[in-house]
Amino acid sequence: MADLQPYMPYIIMAVNGLVAGWLAGMLLGGGGLIRNLFVGIIGAFVGGFLVNAGLLKLPFTTGFGYGDQIIVSTIGAILIIIIARIIGR
Secondary structure, eight states: OOOOGGGHHHHHHHHHHHHHHHHHHHHHOOOOHHHHHHHHHHHHHHHHHHHHTTSOOOSSOOOSTTHHHHHHHHHHHHHHHHHHHHHHO
16 A cells, blocks of 8 residues: 555645635535536635735634635635636626
8 A cells, every 4th residue: 555645735735625616616606516626726726825925814713624724725716716707708
């Protein structure tokens, strides 16, 4: 059995993005499962970039293990969906 320890941050980020895409799809409506999952993973990168750049800071913490990351990823996914809708018009 292969050692997954070096890949755990990426696996966690992917699962985090999948949940975020689902949440963003529920909040903004529309889109299918695959699209929401894809947008969520991209949103995880965008949200993480915004936090690292100091452009996004949560005014609260959830106290849940990955709750803050899921919220940041969901915000990133929502931004991606909004930008895609603006470009698509």
